[in-house]
Amino acid sequence: MFTMHPTLLVGPADWDAVRMPKDEFLGRIAAFWRACDPEISAAIVYGDARSHSELAYLTHFTPKLEPAIALIGRTGAPRLLVGGGVNMLAAARPLTWIEDLLPLRDAGATVTRWRTELGSQALALLNGDAMPFGLRQSIATTLGTPTDMTETVAAAMRRKSGREVALMREACATLDAVIAAMRAAQSAARGMTDVVLAGERLAHQRGAQDVRSLFGRDGTLAPFRVPIAMPADPLQVYVAVRHGGYWAEGFAVLSGSAPPAAAKARAVLDEVLDLAKPGTPHRELARHVAAKIGAACRHPVIRDTFGGSIGLGLPQPGCLAETGDGRFAPGETYTVRVGLTDSAGSAMVSAMVAITGSGHDVLWAGGDS
Amino acid sequence: MGLTFDERLTAICARLHDRRIDLILVIHDGAHFIETPNPVMVLSGFKSLGPAICLLDRAGATTLIVAPAWDTGRAQALCPKARVIGTDDVVDGLAAALPKSGKATIGTAGLAVAPFGLAQRIVDLVPDAVAADDIVFDAAARKTHDEIAWAREATRIAELDYQHLLEVARPGMSEDELATEIRWHSKSLGAEDNFVLLCASPHNRAVAPSNGRHVRDGDIILAEITPSYCGQLVQICRTIVVGPAPDLLRRKYALVVEAMNAGIAAAIPGARMADVCGAVNAVLEQQGYGEYCHPPHIRRRGHGLGFASMRPGDVALDNATVLEPGMVFMIHPNQYLPETGYLLCGEPVLVTETRAEPLTHRQAALAELR
Numbered sequence: 001m002f003t004m005h006p007t008l009l010v011g012p013a014d015w016d017a018v019r020m021p022k023d024e025f026l027g028r029i030a031a032f033w034r035a036c037d038p039e040i041s042a043a044i045v046y047g048d049a050r051s052h053s054e055l056a057y058l059t060h061f062t063p064k065l066e067p068a069i070a071l072i073g074r075t076g077a078p079r080l081l082v083g084g085g086v087n088m089l090a091a092a093r094p095l096t097w098i099e100d101l102l103p104l105r106d107a108g109a110t111v112t113r114w115r116t117e118l119g120s121q122a123l124a125l126l127n128g129d130a131m132p133f134g135l136r137q138s139i140a141t142t143l144g145t146p147t148d149m150t151e152t153v154a155a156a157m158r159r160k161s162g163r164e165v166a167l168m169r170e171a172c173a174t175l176d177a178v179i180a181a182m183r184a185a186q187s188a189a190r191g192m193t194d195v196v197l198a199g200e201r202l203a204h205q206r207g208a209q210d211v212r213s214l215f216g217r218d219g220t221l222a223p224f225r226v227p228i229a230m231p232a233d234p235l236q237v238y239v240a241v242r243h244g245g246y247w248a249e250g251f252a253v254l255s256g257s258a259p260p261a262a263a264k265a266r267a268v269l270d271e272v273l274d275l276a277k278p279g280t281p282h283r284e285l286a287r288h289v290a291a292k293i294g295a296a297c298r299h300p301v302i303r304d305t306f307g308g309s310i311g312l313g314l315p316q317p318g319c320l321a322e323t324g325d326g327r328f329a330p331g332e333t334y335t336v337r338v339g340l341t342d343s344a345g346s347a348m349v350s351a352m353v354a355i356t357g358s359g360h361d362v363l364w365a366g367g368d369s
Numbered sequence: 370m371g372l373t374f375d376e377r378l379t380a381i382c383a384r385l386h387d388r389r390i391d392l393i394l395v396i397h398d399g400a401h402f403i404e405t406p407n408p409v410m411v412l413s414g415f416k417s418l419g420p421a422i423c424l425l426d427r428a429g430a431t432t433l434i435v436a437p438a439w440d441t442g443r444a445q446a447l448c449p450k451a452r453v454i455g456t457d458d459v460v461d462g463l464a465a466a467l468p469k470s471g472k473a474t475i476g477t478a479g480l481a482v483a484p485f486g487l488a489q490r491i492v493d494l495v496p497d498a499v500a501a502d503d504i505v506f507d508a509a510a511r512k513t514h515d516e517i518a519w520a521r522e523a524t525r526i527a528e529l530d531y532q533h534l535l536e537v538a539r540p541g542m543s544e545d546e547l548a549t550e551i552r553w554h555s556k557s558l559g560a561e562d563n564f565v566l567l568c569a570s571p572h573n574r575a576v577a578p579s580n581g582r583h584v585r586d587g588d589i590i591l592a593e594i595t596p597s598y599c600g601q602l603v604q605i606c607r608t609i610v611v612g613p614a615p616d617l618l619r620r621k622y623a624l625v626v627e628a629m630n631a632g633i634a635a636a637i638p639g640a641r642m643a644d645v646c647g648a649v650n651a652v653l654e655q656q657g658y659g660e661y662c663h664p665p666h667i668r669r670r671g672h673g674l675g676f677a678s679m680r681p682g683d684v685a686l687d688n689a690t691v692l693e694p695g696m697v698f699m700i701h702p703n704q705y706l707p708e709t710g711y712l713l714c715g716e717p718v719l720v721t722e723t724r725a726e727p728l729t730h731r732q733a734a735l736a737e738l739r
Contacts, residue, residue, distance in 0.1 A: 002418040002437050007403045007564040007597065010548035014581035050400035051484070064578040065566070066404075084577070086665055091568060091577030129486030136485035197557055204549040222443050223418065224561050226599065300439040317457065 001249060001314050003212035003240060004223035005050050011209035011242070013062040014094040019244060020060065020163055022097045028058055028156065033074050035152045036124060042115055043124040044139070044146060045070040051130035053313035054153045056245055058126075061096040062209070067132075069107060070098070073118045081110060107135060108142040115143065124149040158309045159331040164246065165354055168311065168333055171243035172352055172364040174206045178239055179252050179367030186254045191229040192217075195254065196237065203241050210242035219261075219346020221301055234259045236348060238301075240314055247314050249335050251302075251348035252367045261345035266366065268292045269338040269349050272306075276334060276353050276360045282324035289338055290322055299339025299348055307336040307350065328355045333363065370694035370721055371514040374414065378429055381412070384504045385427045391473040392426045393501055394463070396483050396491060399436075403564050403595070403602065407676045408478040408502070409433075411509045413448045416561075416600045416676065420459045420487055423451075424466060434462040460490040467495070476501030509678030511695035512601075516675060517719060519601035520697050524717055524728040526558045526596045527605045534594070538738055540586050540611055544568055544579035551594060560596035564604070567592045569611070572710035576606075576703065586612050590738075591713045600676045605729060606701045606715030609736040618709050622735040625714045628652035628702040629733070632670060632684065636700065636718060636725035642681055642688035646670045649684070649702050661705055671699040674717060696720040697728075 032043070047055030048067040056062055059070050059080060066083025081104035082092045089101045102110070115123065125146035128136060139146075160168065178199040185198035196213045203211035214221040217232045234255035241248050253262035268289060275285040289306045290298070304322070308315030310333055318324065320336065328334070332355045339348035352364040385393055395408035399419045410416060412423040412431060419436040431451040435444045441455025456462035467473075475498040480488050492498075512520065533554045538547055548565045555563040568577045569588040576591045584590065588611040595604040608622060628649045635648035649670045650662045661667065671684030674697050681690040681698055701715020714733040718725040 002399065002440070004416070004418055004561070005400050006552075006562050007401050007595070007602075008566065008578065010545065010552050010565050010567075010579055012543065012545040012581055014545075048400065049402065050398070085575075085668075087575030088577050090574065091580055094580045094582070130484045132482045133485050133488035133492075134481040197553070200556070201553050204553055220442065221439070224556060226561075227559050301437075303439075 001238065001240065003214060009049055009062060009064040009210060011204070012207055013064065013209055013245070015060040015097055016244070017097070019167065024161065024163060025058060025060065025097055029072060031156055032058070032149070032153060036149060037122070037147070039122040040124045040147060041074040041120040041122065042118050043072045043126060043149065044111060045072060045126040046128060046131050048130060051127060053157065054126045054150060056312050057153060057157050059096050059098050060245065061092070061098070062245070067104065069104060069111070071111065071114050073120070076118065079114065081107060108138040111139065112142050122147065126150050126153055157311060159329065160311060160333055160354070164311065165333065167244040167246045168248065168354070169363055171241055171246050171248035174203055174208055174243055175239060175241045175248040175250050175364055176367055177206060178203050178211070178241060179237070179250060182237060183254050186231070186233065186235060187256060189231050191227070192232050192235060193224065193227040193229070195235060196224065199239060208241050208243055209245065212240040214238040219299065219341050233257070234262065234345070236346070238348070245312055247310055247312070248352060248364055249310060249314060249350070250352070250364055250367055251337055251339070251350040253347045253349065259345055259347060261340060261342065261347035262349060264344070265338045265340050265347040265349045266368070269336065269351060269366065272338070273336060273351060273353065273360070276328055276336060276355060278328055278330050278355055278357065280328050282320050282326045282328070283322050285336070286320050286322045286324060293338070293340045297340045297342045299341050299346060302337045302339035302348055306338065307334055309333065310335045310352065330355050330357050371512050371517045372695060374513050374515070377508050377513060378412070378425065378431070381425060381504055381508045382427050382429050384508070385476065388476070388501065388504065389474060390476040390499070390501060392424055392468070393476040393478065393504065394491070394495065394498065395423050395478040395505055396487070397421055397479055398484050398487060401562070401676060404679070405482050406506055406679045408505045410600055410676050411505050411678055413451055414600070415444050415448050422459050422463050432466050434459050434466060460487065460494065463491065464494055475499070476504065478502040478505040506678050506680050509675070510680030510690070511693055512675065512697050516601050517695070517697065519599045520603050520674070520717065520719065521728055523560060523596045523598035523601055523603035524605070526555055526560045526598060527594045527603055528729060528731060529558055530555050530563070530594045530596065531592070531605060531607055534592060535609065535736055535738070538584065538590060538609065540584050543581050543583050545581055547584070548579040551592070555596045560598050562597040564593065564595035564602065566595070570710065574705065575711050576713055584611060589710060591711060593713065597676065602674050602676060603717045603728065604674065604699050604715065605717065605733070606703055606713040607733055607736065608713045609738055611738045613739070614735055614737050619735060621706050621709045622712055622714070624652070624656060625702045625704050625712050626733060628704070629700055629714050629716065632700040632702070633716070633718060633725050633727060636692060636720060638692055638694055638720055638722065640692050642684055642690045642692065643686050645700060646684045646686050646688070649700070653702070653704060658704070658706060661707070666705040667703065671701050671715065673698045692720050694720050694722050700725070
């Protein structure tokens with residue numbers, strides 16, 4: 001889901017060794033190497049403020065300002081190259097368990113020296129498509145074409161550990177509180193922007209790492225641009241909250257009444273959630289939603305993708321889609337979305353679930369209460 | 370002193386003609402990083418959620434390709450003169466929008482900093498395109514009337530944010546708490562974003578992104594408060610002492626303010642950005658801080674402002690850009706001094722017909738949290 005990306009990530013992102021011990025990261029790295037071709041003995045992991053799920057998964061580091069690159073070998077201590085020069089390293093240190101921090105300057109030469117130290121020829125690259133074009137070209141010039149192993153890590157990231165699910169539950173609790181705060185502000189007849197800001201403020205007060213909102217009337221969604229003093233009922237909102245690195249997202253219709261479109265979307269959502277269980281193909285859930293809504297009533301925001309895997313990143317298009325080729329598996333966490341628009345109005349609602357051995361646990365039920 | 374948006378586009382079209390470029394293709398990925406100028410905003414004024422591409426031909430016709438497709442209505446409302454194409458894949462949208470003859474000479478802007486996965490597909494689509502970033506960004510060095518008005522409003526918000534910071538900051542709060550509070554406050558005043566670079570230490574080596582460190586008595590809080598109003602960024606740089614300020618710190622801060630004022634005085638139409646930097650440096654060099662006027666202690670004495678363009682560029686000795694009325698940029702000495710650590714002090718200025726007008730109503734002064 002696209003939201004308006006901020007110029008700087010300002011929320012709390014320090015590494016908490018109690019909540020997410022170093023051993024958990026070392027286990028992830030060990031699993032990565034087991035999945036790699038034995039010839040590959042070094043990995044370059046790129047992350048920037050917008051796209052850093054893989055980097056956070058392996059290092060906990062969130063690049064708040066400039067990009068970062070982790071250099072992880074099969075042997076030896078990993079290194080983290082942090083943008084912004086040597087004076088930025090102290091501020092970056094609390095954000096990661098990695099001890100060897102260096103400035104991200106002349107990345108191509110730095111990576112080449114590191115590869116020489118390791119005596120490695122074959123390299124893996126993670127999240128290379130997010131690298132700036134010029135940087136990727138410079139790496140290709142000096143290092144050739146590393147093997148793209150992004151999907152290997154993405155697959156591992158879909159299955160959450162107990163610690164990860166615990167953090168996601170906290171993110172969902174904050175999401176729930178945010179939606180409740182927005183409902184309360186709307187009940188007090190506050191303007192659209194004030195309603196959204198009431199929720200955002202609560203998210204920050206609860207220690208959210210990030211919060212993103214979209215909102216609008218008549219089934220539309222838009223980012224904050226300038227304040228809108230006019231109240232709205234119903235008001236459609238989309239909120240994404242990040243807590244301890246993990247995202248929770250939700251669509252909700254805020255209203256003092258019971259809009260028929262919202263009730264219908266909610267009924268479809270409640271029905272299809274039963275399909276979120278181990279072994280069910282993603283496309284089965286998606287086709288069920290599509291059939292219930294009808295082709296003519298699809299909401300443009302949730303047109304083809306009825307949710308997806310969520311965690312260190314927000315869902316990407318194509319997971320819970322009619323053409324999706326995956327299946328639900330235990331340990332995975334999903335957001336499931338239903339949107340419709342018809343003569344009765346427009347509405348988008350959603351829920352979040354964790355897939356268990358036999359079904360699912362609801363992480364966020366939709367914020368209706 | 371500003372120009373209209375149409376005048377800016379006309380200037381770009383004239384340069385396309387001069388360079389024999391039929392069409393310019395500009396790209397932005399929607400990650401609104403402050404150091405990455407946004408050429409889509411220059412040509413369209415549209416701040417996108419996702420990747421966006423804008424095409425401008427020599428005749429002045431604009432096509433805006435935006436993702437996600439559902440954001441099309443917002444783009445149409447904000448860019449009524451542009452042909453807007455909504456798509457979930459901007460490269461597919463581009464392929465459909467490009468001239469079919471295949472003979473057009475195409476220039477690009479924003480390609481080098483676009484994500485590889487996006488940029489490579491565009492290169493594959495238009496392999497003979499030539500880089501023409503300068504055409505787009507040079508034309509945005511002078512702000513439009515709207516951008517100047519937005520800069521003034523952003524400055525108003527920045528100053529209120531700073532007042533709020535002085536009211537809420539106290540020992541025990543974390544840097545992150547302060548930064549998120551200011552960002553939220555800024556939004557409550559109408560800014561859609563705020564680049565709040567805030568950190569605290571008894572002896573700062575630089576200004577850095579906030580982390581979980583808790584503010585303590587004796588700390589020096591550094592804050593770059595940078596609201597964006599309708600996409601126009603403005604910044605103020607401020608320094609706050611937690612507790613009473615020692616005399617030495619007061620004297621050193623006064624020196625940095627003096628250096629800033631020398632820079633502001635030097636920023637007149639016709640001067641070079643390098644002259645502004647030189648004026649700031651001269652004050653500090655005279656006091657024996659020449660060593661600290663260069664990296665790693667300082668890289669620049671200010672910078673351009675606006676998502677639309679970072680022109681006129683850095684306030685740096687190697688920037689020969691000549692100042693013109695309508696330019697908006699930061700002058701911030703932001704100096705590391707061995708006795709005090711890093712000190713933030715900076716104002717946004719608008720170059721008028723005769724001088725650099727600070728947009729702030731209250732100039733930086735060392736503040737104390739009592």
